[in-house]
Amino acid sequence: MPDAPSDAVLDATGVAKRFGAVQALRNASLQVKAGQVVALMGANGAGKSTFVKILTGVLKPDAGHVRIKGRDSTVVNPAGARKWGLVPVYQEPSLIPDLSVADNLRLGDTPMEPFRHWIGELGLPDLSSDALIRSLPLASLRIVDLARALALEPDVLLLDELTAALPTDLVDRVLKVVRAQADQGRSVIYVSHRFNEIAAICDRATVLRDGLTVGDVAIEPGIEERIVEMMLGGAVAAAVAEDRPAKPLPTAIPRLRVRSLKTGTRLTDVSFDLHKGEVLGVVALEGQGQDELFDVLAGNRRASAGTVEVDGAPKTFHHPADAIAAGLTLVPGDRAHALLMSRSVRENIAVPLLARIRTWGAIRMGDEAEKVGAAIETLQIDTRAQGEVRRLSGGNQQKVTIARWIAKGVQTLLLFDPTRGIDIRTKRQIYGLVRDLADQGAAVLFYTSELAEIRLACDRAVVIFNGRVVDIIDARDADEATLMRAAYGLTEKAPA
Amino acid sequence: MTMTDTPTAMNRLGRLMVDRPLLPLIGLLILLVAVLAILNPGVLSMFWASNTLKIAIPLAMLAACQTMTMLTGGIDLSVGTAATIAAYLTATLAPLIGVPPAIAIALAAAILIGLVNGFGIAICRVHPLIMTLGTALIATGCLLVYQRYVIATGVLIPDFLLWLGTGRTLGLPNSLALFIPFAILVIWAQRRSGFGRLLYAIGANEAAARLSGVRVWQVHFTLYTLSSLIAGVTGLLYLGQIKTASLSLALPLDLPSVAAAVIGGTSIFGGRGGYGGTIVGALILTVLTSMLTLMQIPEGGRRILFGLIILAVTALFIRLTERN
Ligand SMILES: Nc1ncnc2c1ncn2[C@@H]1O[C@H](COP(=O)(O)OP(=O)(O)OP(=O)(O)O)[C@@H](O)[C@H]1O
Ligand SMILES: [Mg+2]
Numbered sequence: 001m002p003d004a005p006s007d008a009v010l011d012a013t014g015v016a017k018r019f020g021a022v023q024a025l026r027n028a029s030l031q032v033k034a035g036q037v038v039a040l041m042g043a044n045g046a047g048k049s050t051f052v053k054i055l056t057g058v059l060k061p062d063a064g065h066v067r068i069k070g071r072d073s074t075v076v077n078p079a080g081a082r083k084w085g086l087v088p089v090y091q092e093p094s095l096i097p098d099l100s101v102a103d104n105l106r107l108g109d110t111p112m113e114p115f116r117h118w119i120g121e122l123g124l125p126d127l128s129s130d131a132l133i134r135s136l137p138l139a140s141l142r143i144v145d146l147a148r149a150l151a152l153e154p155d156v157l158l159l160d161e162l163t164a165a166l167p168t169d170l171v172d173r174v175l176k177v178v179r180a181q182a183d184q185g186r187s188v189i190y191v192s193h194r195f196n197e198i199a200a201i202c203d204r205a206t207v208l209r210d211g212l213t214v215g216d217v218a219i220e221p222g223i224e225e226r227i228v229e230m231m232l233g234g235a236v237a238a239a240v241a242e243d244r245p246a247k248p249l250p251t252a253i254p255r256l257r258v259r260s261l262k263t264g265t266r267l268t269d270v271s272f273d274l275h276k277g278e279v280l281g282v283v284a285l286e287g288q289g290q291d292e293l294f295d296v297l298a299g300n301r302r303a304s305a306g307t308v309e310v311d312g313a314p315k316t317f318h319h320p321a322d323a324i325a326a327g328l329t330l331v332p333g334d335r336a337h338a339l340l341m342s343r344s345v346r347e348n349i350a351v352p353l354l355a356r357i358r359t360w361g362a363i364r365m366g367d368e369a370e371k372v373g374a375a376i377e378t379l380q381i382d383t384r385a386q387g388e389v390r391r392l393s394g395g396n397q398q399k400v401t402i403a404r405w406i407a408k409g410v411q412t413l414l415l416f417d418p419t420r421g422i423d424i425r426t427k428r429q430i431y432g433l434v435r436d437l438a439d440q441g442a443a444v445l446f447y448t449s450e451l452a453e454i455r456l457a458c459d460r461a462v463v464i465f466n467g468r469v470v471d472i473i474d475a476r477d478a479d480e481a482t483l484m485r486a487a488y489g490l491t492e493k494a495p496a
Numbered sequence: 497m498t499m500t501d502t503p504t505a506m507n508r509l510g511r512l513m514v515d516r517p518l519l520p521l522i523g524l525l526i527l528l529v530a531v532l533a534i535l536n537p538g539v540l541s542m543f544w545a546s547n548t549l550k551i552a553i554p555l556a557m558l559a560a561c562q563t564m565t566m567l568t569g570g571i572d573l574s575v576g577t578a579a580t581i582a583a584y585l586t587a588t589l590a591p592l593i594g595v596p597p598a599i600a601i602a603l604a605a606a607i608l609i610g611l612v613n614g615f616g617i618a619i620c621r622v623h624p625l626i627m628t629l630g631t632a633l634i635a636t637g638c639l640l641v642y643q644r645y646v647i648a649t650g651v652l653i654p655d656f657l658l659w660l661g662t663g664r665t666l667g668l669p670n671s672l673a674l675f676i677p678f679a680i681l682v683i684w685a686q687r688r689s690g691f692g693r694l695l696y697a698i699g700a701n702e703a704a705a706r707l708s709g710v711r712v713w714q715v716h717f718t719l720y721t722l723s724s725l726i727a728g729v730t731g732l733l734y735l736g737q738i739k740t741a742s743l744s745l746a747l748p749l750d751l752p753s754v755a756a757a758v759i760g761g762t763s764i765f766g767g768r769g770g771y772g773g774t775i776v777g778a779l780i781l782t783v784l785t786s787m788l789t790l791m792q793i794p795e796g797g798r799r800i801l802f803g804l805i806i807l808a809v810t811a812l813f814i815r816l817t818e819r820n
Contacts, residue, residue, distance in 0.1 A: 064686075300707065322708040324708075338704050338707060340697050340767065341765065342767045342768050343697065347697070351697050355705075362690075363691060
């Protein structure tokens with residue numbers, strides 16, 4: 001490594017970290033100057049989160065050298081990092097579920113005034129400080145996490161896949177705020193798998209591959225492919241999946257027919273048909289009723305009005321098991337709700353295979369191993385740390401939540417933001433997988449907070465605003481601007 | 497800052513305990529036996545070993561109930577009561593109606609306790625600690641009523657229970673004939689049966705298990721019923737071992753059964769652990785008790801030491817394993 005430029009606020013070189021048999025970081029380095037936003041990029045499991053945790057004192061590196069503002073860092077714990085001006089937002093929300101927002105802030109010694117200011121800036125001015133963390137949706141938690149960090153006035157802000165769980169409108173706000181931080185002379189380290197965000201706010205990108213810093217480039221038009229190449233090494237995946245060809249919709253009875261579905265205050269009146277062989281996108285801003293819709297369809301919550309028909313037969317689900325019996329399986333948006341963190345990859349994937357009383361007896365181990373192995377293969381899960389799912393990288397954890405239903409066999413798949421935190425290569429694989437499943441006769445309902453995915457993976461998209469379907473758009477016409485306008489309720493028309 | 501961090505001995509030990517939790521426990525057991533041998537030269541003998549096993553087996557069986565319920569994040573504090581009731585009913589009813597009907601009624605009573613627990617925990621969602629404590633109190637009350645109104649004509653301890661509880665074959669306690677198949681079955685069920693896997697799944701993340709289609713109440717209901725049945729059978733064995741029917745026969749085993757599971761590495765928060773560790777945990781507790789007894793410390797001091805050692809071992813275990 002050449003001598004670091006003396007004006008780097010944070011300068012880390014030669015950082016290494018091993019977890020048992022897994023060498024998470026080999027030789028990672030990263031420099032960020034005042035006023036810069038530096039993207040930290042890399043495939044799932046490249047070591048980004050590990051790097052962030054080392055810089056902020058959560059993990060102790062096996063080797064490495066870190067200088068902050070020109071002085072050797074003495075950071076050994078998060079409190080120390082804060083004294084040095086380093087404030088992180090980790091990949092998973094770090095708030096105590098059973099306490100209120102205000103209590104969480106008090107625990108972290110966060111000043112209330114600036115926090116309220118930032119919450120407003122970030123688009124959630126109505127968030128109550130007395131709200132229990134447990135009761136907030138994931139997106140709000142992420143915003144709380146960020147506002148809390150900003151309230152501490154960090155010199156270096158480290159954001160680990162903060163936007164992965166956010167809907168587009170909130171992402172825009174976050175990007176603005178983050179860029180403004182840098183423009184005021186602060187520094188930001190920004191971990192994300194989304195190139196449009198990188199292009200929008202980052203000055204440079206540092207790329208990790210297998211724990212090694214393999215490049216440090218300025219962000220300029222056309223740099224994406226280079227970064228992808230660096231991230232993935234020689235094995236560059238095929239070009240971005242082509243648009244999906246239009247498919248004539250079967251006129252027979254739909255796999256899933258939803259009529260005037262209503263529950264709680266958010267989901268007021270949603271109707272649509274989902275056909276066999278179709279991937280139906282769902283587009284909505286934060287809190288327009290999409291969470292409730294998926295919960296009802298998965299049997300996790302009762303509808304207060306409306307009907308759900310599966311293959312023409314009316315259904316009421318009292319329990320997720322009822323939905324699963326009808327072939328409706330959910331990949332929830334928050335993987336904390338889906339995973340057995342302390343259990344192995346295999347056990348996680350096999351749960352649905354054992355759920356029913358008649359499967360309580362002897363497990364056919366060979367059979368199970370085969371199904372689980374095939375699902376791991378399909379999703380290319382990095383199983384180096386497979387003994388406990390919590391040791392997997394965020395993206396690999398996400399893959400496990402999908403693998404579970406692949407192993408079980410899919411009829412109607414309800415995917416709630418399934419590519420959250422997944423790297424670009426795997427994203428393409430998941431679009432391909434979703435299409436293959438549909439071609440094999442499955443029906444897929446696909447909510448995504450990344451609008452570009454509608455064209456890549458779906459046949460049509462229903463747009464939900466204010467708890468109602470306001471538009472149904474053919475995927476070929478679903479460019480981001482069109483979807484955005486519809487999502488804001490600007491083009492409302494009677495659904496077909 | 498330049499840091500070179502070679503894994504310390506503590507770290508390595510911690511890792512070992514996560515990957516192979518049985519090894520350090522067996523090490524501790526051997527250490528205790530060695531200390532015992534040094535303090536009391538000549539105490540170690542085939543007879544001593546066989547006796548220790550005999551005492552440890554009922555404890556280990558009740559600790560199976562704790563292990564399984566703790567895996568789901570629960571606990572069963574009514575096992576001592578269920579065991580006592582089963583023993584007491586058998587001993588007092590046998591002279592009146594014969595041995596087989598007496599045992600049938602005794603086990604039915606134990607199962608009834610489990611059904612009530614299961615109903616409260618699975619359907620009414622009462623916390624297992626409260627529910628099982630409550631049923632234990634109620635059941636003890638019922639036993640007192642029974643004792644006052646059913647005039648026992650005497651006490652009869654069935655011969656085969658005496659054989660099982662106190663007999664030896666080739667120097668080994670006969671109770672192994674019950675325990676070995678039992679232990680194999682429990683360990684097999686935990687690793688290789690759907691029911692066992694679901695115990696871990698529920699303990700690790702109940703909401704996730706539910707979303708995967710597990711009807712959690714079914715598991716809880718079955719689990720607590722099964723737990724009481726095991727406790728009832730243990731009560732019969734214990735009756736044969738102690739050879740008297742008292743109203744508090746197995747009650748002193750309640751907390752040690754929890755301690756055996758905890759020392760054996762089963763997490764009270766659920767999702768982690770297993771019966772293998774619990775068996776070693778029960779042996780450790782038994783050897784510890786016999787050590788403190790042989791050291792002729794007065795009862796008070798013995799209990800204090802016993803408590804302190806359990807705390808120390810558990811704290812050390814948690815510290816070492818949580819590091820990683
Ligand atoms: N506590 C741990 N124990 C064992 N292995 C771990 C642990 N934490 C991380 N790892 C492993 O280290 C590697 C890097 O993980 P890390 O979370 O840093 O990846 P990442 O780049 O953030 O990926 P993602 O994009 O999926 O979030 C992975 O292979 C992961 O399984
Ligand atoms: Mg990560």
